[in-house]
């Protein structure tokens with residue numbers, strides 16, 4: 310009997326990494342899950358949530374851009390604040406994506422798809438001043454908040470309570486205080502009284 314060489318030995322421990330790539334659920338389709346929601350309700354929520362997802366990923370990444378590219382007298386506090394908001398938005402990204410999967414849909418994941426689908430204006434690669442950075446973030450927040458309010462109402466009407474709750478309890482309740490914290494930096498209040 311011929312002796313097996315190490316290279317020709319096939320064992321269970323050998324990882325079979327040379328696979329033919331295969332998709333098991335096309336984007337845009339829904340799989341059935343026993344969650345007591347009809348297909349139209351799930352389809353509508355998945356579409357809404359995917360748009361909110363790509364815009365949330367864009368806002369999340371804009372927070373990191375501005376965290377890195379911050380400047381000026383309030384550099385340190387804004388550098389820290391924007392990173393805190395980044396982390397909170399990253400948590401929302403995961404919650405939205407997993408809600409889409411729990412509804413039987415497919416969540417957008419990759420940057421190229423996000424770039425194609427986002428409704429948030431693309432900032433330059435270069436560095437912008439502080440008011441511009443904050444104004445861009447505030448505009449993106451309001452864009453997403455508008456989608457959340459409309460999506461929550463539609464989910465309420467369709468009977469998708471879980472999506473309504475996510476949009477209200479997690480998203481709206483995170484975005485609103487973030488807007489407050491950013492917007493206060495754009496009030497031109499005096500730091501020191503100069504008239505005494």
Ligand SMILES: [Fe+2]
Pocket residue numbers: 376392
């Ligand atoms: Fe950092």
